[in-house]
Amino acid sequence: KRRDGYWGKKAALDEVQFIDNGDDPAAAIAALASGQVDGMMEASTSQYAALQKMQKDPGVVIHRVTTGQTAVARMQQDKDLFKDPRVRKAMRLAIDTRKVLQIAHLGLGAPAEHHHVAPVHPEYYKLPFMKQNIAEAKKLLAAAGKPDGFDCEIFAKKDPDWEAIAVGAMVNMWKQIGVKVKMNVLPSAQYWDHWMIEPFSFTNWTHRPLGTMVLGLAYRTGVPWNESHFDNQRFNELLAKAEATIDVEKRRAIMKDIEELMQEEGPIVQPLWRAVFTGMNKKVKGFKMHPTSYLFAEEWSL
Numbered sequence: 333k334r335r336d337g338y339w340g341k342k343a344a345l346d347e348v349q350f351i352d353n354g355d356d357p358a359a360a361i362a363a364l365a366s367g368q369v370d371g372m373m374e375a376s377t378s379q380y381a382a383l384q385k386m387q388k389d390p391g392v393v394i395h396r397v398t399t400g401q402t403a404v405a406r407m408q409q410d411k412d413l414f415k416d417p418r419v420r421k422a423m424r425l426a427i428d429t430r431k432v433l434q435i436a437h438l439g440l441g442a443p444a445e446h447h448h449v450a451p452v453h454p455e456y457y458k459l460p461f462m463k464q465n466i467a468e469a470k471k472l473l474a475a476a477g478k479p480d481g482f483d484c485e486i487f488a489k490k491d492p493d494w495e496a497i498a499v500g501a502m503v504n505m506w507k508q509i510g511v512k513v514k515m516n517v518l519p520s521a522q523y524w525d526h527w528m529i530e531p532f533s534f535t536n537w538t539h540r541p542l543g544t545m546v547l548g549l550a551y552r553t554g555v556p557w558n559e560s561h562f563d564n565q566r567f568n569e570l571l572a573k574a575e576a577t578i579d580v581e582k583r584r585a586i587m588k589d590i591e592e593l594m595q596e597e598g599p600i601v602q603p604l605w606r607a608v609f610t611g612m613n614k615k616v617k618g619f620k621m622h623p624t625s626y627l628f629a630e631e632w633s634l
Contacts, residue, residue, distance in 0.1 A: 344633035371612035374625050377438050383611040396609035398441050399623035400450040400539035403495050404600040406560040411531040417597040418476040424601050425469035426509045427502055432603040436498035441607040447594035450605050453543035454580050457588040469509045481510020488534040489523045498603050499534050528559055539623045544575050560599035
């Protein structure tokens with residue numbers, strides 16, 4: 333409910349009500365189509381086609397923003413299979429990230445570049461795009477003593493559904509370099525029991541405002557969330573330097589080196605950056621989709 337005397341912008345609406353329509357994607361769509369609700373918190377890819385049809389009748393507007401939300405196929409560097417950086421790079425070069433984005437997320441978002449710094453981050457440095465290169469990937473595997481590829485297993489979550497779809501697409505691409513990957517898709521609760529244990533897993537990471545943030549959380553030596561066990565002193569030094577550099581342009585120059593290092597030696601295969609989106613009735617004014625789905629209800633009106 334609106335509270336008069338609030339220090340910020342005075343809200344136009346008397347109140348905003350949130351109604352739980354359950355887990356069935358069709359229920360939220362039906363509520364929006366029938367006018368029972370004016371919008372949705374966040375839509376899924378399974379609801380996107382229905383939202384598109386509703387743009388004319390009853391007049392739904394699709395709000396969308398590309399984010400730093402992603403998931404990475406991370407390889408544990410201290411396991412025998414992934415110790416050699418040439419093997420890890422070969423796994424990256426096998427992937428057509430644009431194709432995975434289209435298959436898994438309807439093309440909504442941006443193809444990733446395997447360094448976990450997003451185009452939406454202020455210090456992102458635009459490198460030449462890392463394209464699929466099957467011939468080069470096979471060369472790297474041969475140089476690493478695996479000319480015929482290898483067999484392994486990847487763990488993924490059942491929900492949200494795009495994650496398992498993305499992994500399935502990558503499994504088919506890894507076959508082209510002789511790497512046969514068995515998919516083990518688990519319920520979310522069970523997956524997190526395996527998160528830090530398995531040599532190869534697909535893990536989602538949410539949006540952070542700065543590129544340095546998730547790098548420090550996920551890839552610095554010894555930090556609690558370093559699921560890939562990545563241990564690279566050069567990376568640690570560059571990241572510390574970037575974190576201490578306030579000027580964005582100077583920080584971007586350091587980020588260039590970090591991104592290149594991650595593409596050469598890093599522990600991840602990163603297929604995409606998600607766009608988050610939702611549907612709102614056209615009568616709702618002032619709504620903007622936020623990268624972390626924050627809601628600024630004081631900006632809204634009818």
